[in-house]
Amino acid sequence: MNVYSIVFIGKDKELYDVLVQSLAAYEFSYFRFENFVKFAEFADKNIVNLIMLAGDSEDMARDPAFKKLLVRKDRKIPVFIFSRPALYYSHDKDFADNLVEKIKHALGQTMLPMKQAEFGVIKLGKSAGMRSEKREAPRLRASIPFELYADDSRAQKFEARLRNISAGGLSVNTKTELLDRESFLCCFSIEEGEKYSLKAVKLRSFAVGDHYHTALRFAMISSADYNRINSYARVIDFLKKTRIFEEFSDDDLRLVVRAGKKIFVREGQMVFSENIEGRNFYIVLSGKIKISRSSPHQGAVGEKYLATIHSGEFFGEMALLRKVKRSAAAQALADSVLFQIERDQLERILLEHKGISPEALQDFYFGVHRASG
Numbered sequence: 180m181n182v183y184s185i186v187f188i189g190k191d192k193e194l195y196d197v198l199v200q201s202l203a204a205y206e207f208s209y210f211r212f213e214n215f216v217k218f219a220e221f222a223d224k225n226i227v228n229l230i231m232l233a234g235d236s237e238d239m240a241r242d243p244a245f246k247k248l249l250v251r252k253d254r255k256i257p258v259f260i261f262s263r264p265a266l267y268y269s270h271d272k273d274f275a276d277n278l279v280e281k282i283k284h285a286l287g288q289t290m291l292p293m294k295q296a297e298f299g300v301i302k303l304g305k306s307a308g309m310r311s312e313k314r315e316a317p318r319l320r321a322s323i324p325f326e327l328y329a330d331d332s333r334a335q336k337f338e339a340r341l342r343n344i345s346a347g348g349l350s351v352n353t354k355t356e357l358l359d360r361e362s363f364l365c366c367f368s369i370e371e372g373e374k375y376s377l378k379a380v381k382l383r384s385f386a387v388g389d390h391y392h393t394a395l396r397f398a399m400i401s402s403a404d405y406n407r408i409n410s411y412a413r414v415i416d417f418l419k420k421t422r423i424f425e426e427f428s429d430d431d432l433r434l435v436v437r438a439g440k441k442i443f444v445r446e447g448q449m450v451f452s453e454n455i456e457g458r459n460f461y462i463v464l465s466g467k468i469k470i471s472r473s474s475p476h477q478g479a480v481g482e483k484y485l486a487t488i489h490s491g492e493f494f495g496e497m498a499l500l501r502k503v504k505r506s507a508a509a510q511a512l513a514d515s516v517l518f519q520i521e522r523d524q525l526e527r528i529l530l531e532h533k534g535i536s537p538e539a540l541q542d543f544y545f546g547v548h549r550a551s552g
Contacts, residue, residue: 183208183228183229183286184227184228186218186221186229187211188230190235191233192211193264193266194233194268199401201275201278201279202282206293206443208407215242221371227256229286231260232260259285279291292443316412318412319415319429320342321429321432321433325367327364329360331364337363341367342392349379350393350394354389356391360381361380362398363378364379365379365397380395380396382395410441410464414464417462421496434529435520438527440519441516441517443515443516444468444516446513450509450510451508452505453507453508454505456504459495459519459522460496461517462520463516464516464518466514466515467487467515468487468494468512469486469511470485470486470487470508485507498522
C-alpha cells in the first residue's frame, strides 16, 4: 500500500526492528520473510523496490535463483546486506541518516516521501480513551483473517468474529462475554504479506440477543503499524464516497484496492496531461493537485484554472467509466501521495473474482457501458 515496498529476508527480528525504526518517518511498506521460498512466492505477485538481507541470509546473494528474481523489465532491485547484529547498528548514531541516503541513491531519488503524520507509540490503559488523529481513524468492515487469544502463548483461543477494525482498535462478536484481563492478543491480516499480532485491552461489552459485542483498543501499536492500517482504511473510506463505488461493500472495495497502488508526486510534477487517453483514477492521500485546461487567448495558448483537489478528494474518475481523452491536466501543487487505480487491472480483478456482490458488479458495469454508449 505504501509508496515503496521494502522486503527483509532473515530470522533476525531485532535487526528488522532496528531497520524499520530507522526509517519510521518515511512512507514505506515492510515485508519480512525467513526464507527464499516464501519471498519468491511474494515477489512473483507483488512489486518489490528494495531488499534487505540479514547476516543469516547473506549467502542468498550468491544464489542464481535469487539473482534471477532481482531483474525486472525496467530495473534491477537493489539489495542491502547487513552482516552485523542489530546491537551494532542501533549504537551507531549516524546509521539512520546514512541508510536513508543509501536508499535515495539506490532508488534514484533526491528525496523520499515522508509520512503525513507521526503518532509515536500509542499506549492505553484499561479505562483510557484513545489518542488518535483529529478525526477518528476510519473503520474497515470486511471479512479479513482474524484470531483472538488470551495471551502471547496462544494456548487459549476465543471463538470471535470480527465486526470492524481500525488503526486504534477493533470490535468483535462472541458467544460468551470476554472477561476483563490484562490484555488480549489480536492476530489479523489486512493486506497480502502483512500480518499483525497486537495486544488489545477491553473497553466495553454488552449483550445483543444470543451474543456479545465487545470493543477492544490496541494497548500498544507502533507508528509504522498505525499509519499502515490507517492508510489502508482511509483508501477504502475514500472509495465509498465516489459515485462509481458507492454500492460496493468493504469486502468488494478490498478487491478495488488490489487494482491500485500508492505513488509519490513531487511539487510541480504532472500527474497527467490534457488530451491523452485516461487510464487511471486517483485519490489524494496527502498534498494537493491543480486541475487546469488550456485556453486560447489572443492567438496564444494560456491556462484556465479549474479546481484544486485536496487530501481526501479524488479526480480522474471518468477514466474508469469510459475510454476518452482527458479534458484537463493535473499537476501537483505540493509534494503529494496519491492512490492510483488502473482501469484495465480493476476490470480484470472484478471479472475474475466470483465473491463480489452481484449488485455492486452490475452497478459498476452498468455505469461503464452507459457512459461508453
